[in-house]
Amino acid sequence: MILASTVRRILTQLRHDPRTIAMIIVVPTLLITLIYFMYEGQPQVFDRIALTMLGVFPFIVMFLITSIAMLRERTTGTLERLFTTPVGKLDLLFGYGIAFGLAATAQAAVAGGFAYWALGMDTAGSIGLVILIAVANAVLGVALGLLCSAFARTEFQAVQFMPLVVAPQLLLCGLFVPREDMAGWLQAISNVLPMSYSVEALTEVGVHTEPTGIMWRDLTVVVGAVVVALVLGAATLRRRTA
Amino acid sequence: METAIEVRDLVVKRGGRTVLDGFTCAIPRGSVTGLLGPSGSGKTTLMRAIVGVQVVAAGAVTVLGHPAGSAALRSRIGYVTQAPSVYADLTVLENVRYFASLYKLGAAAADAAVEAVGLDRARGQLVADLSGGQRSRASLACAIVSRPEVLVLDEPTVGQDPVLRDELWDHFRGLAADGTTVLVSSHVMDEANRCDRLLLIREGLLIADDTPAAVKREAGTEDLDQAFLTLIRKHEVATS
Secondary structure (H helix, E strand, O other): OHHHHHHHHHHHHHHOOHHHHHHHHHHHHHHHHHHHHHOOOOHHHHHHHHHHHHHHHHHHHHHHHHHHHHHHHHHOOHHHHHOOOOOOHHHHHHHHHHHHHHHHHHHHHHHHHHHHHOOOOOOOOOHHHHHHHHHHHHHHHHHHHHHHHOOOOOHHHHHHHHHHHHHHHHHOOOOOOOHHHOOHHHHHHHHHOHHHHHHHHHHHHHHOOOOOHHHHHHHHHHHHHHHHHHHHHHHHOOOOEO | OOEEEEEEEEEEEEOOEEEEEEEEEEEEOOOEEEEEOOOOOOHHHHHHHHHOOEOOOEEEEEEOOEEOOOHHHOOOEEEEOOOOOOOOOOEHHHHHHHHHHHOOOOHHHHHHHHHHOOOHHHOOOEHHHOOHHHHHHHHHHHHHOOOOOEEEEEOOOOOOOHHHHHHHHHHHHHHHHOOOEEEEEEOOHHHHOOOOEEEEEEOOEEEEEEOHHHHHHHHOOOOHHHHHHHHHHHHHHHHO
């Protein structure tokens, strides 16, 4: 099966790059530890920020990794070559989505587990839901990375998409200023940015013991954004190029 | 003789420049056809059109009876790009196995392809650690692994040592003897002698389409470099 072997191929590429694996696994954990010491003695603040960051870090990391990996497929000619073979566009897009989604699951599990058990992070809801939302957010990063790589010709350009795509979502997701306190037009922008929903979903898990309707709705919105980004990504993949 | 690839009135524009302007040729099945011409003459563009990854402005390219690039051809055609297009962060064998899997082929096919390009001893090495010549052979292995009916090779012998180059050409000849249609581009004229037919191309125009012997006869010289030059001049006089 082409999809399965594509997933295996991408994971094997990752396996040959232990430094990247180490960064994927260790960096979010280190940053959450940093947040822990920044807010030492203020466990409520730490809980809120660390919870949000558990959703944000996988998004950033997977966005970067995917956009560079896809750009490499384009610039090294492997993409052109793959398109002369029976590979389908969806095999490739889902191949990246699944492979990096698995990496993101490992990342979220390690960072989440560390935050809960070593740093004493506390949420009303379960860690399983936190990881589920973090993984959805990571897959969103993968999907947007695939899409953005189509608009970058060089790795320099690809990296610049990160602040463009990530920063507004991070600023407007409700972490710095509660969404309801923002000016109307900022709220309107915030409403169309998918990360607003994943952060809201995480906040719901933070304060409610059982999964809420809002949480499921938010998660659905994030998954919907993934599908839209993948469909748009498929549209940017062309078998024939000029 | 049966035709494997037919190009009719092909027009391709790239970056505002007309690279091929009404190009027409036919390539017989089960032969080694050399596509020769200087850098920038349109060789790669023609090959891209044949494998179906090039946007074409006009004309038709038919491969094995199907329009170039159609889904039915994807398991029957092999393409080796000029720059080796393999994953640098995979080993030789991992690369070839991945490409084998795209055709639903297993490890045995991958092993055979690696052996055919003489990379058995480097099979476990990362492509990033290989020499340029080894990389392009790894790239070749990924194309021949599916035993395609049509094999399109863009300068596959550049940078290979003479012994290996000789072996690769023997391999191409062997494939053609088994019925594979091989189209191979080169700018090295001495390789042209090993082809069944030659397509000489310059600035997007077909200068000659014949056997090496006939090309030399027409130009009145045994030296293919010289023959190419003579034919270009003849062509220029005829069209001016």
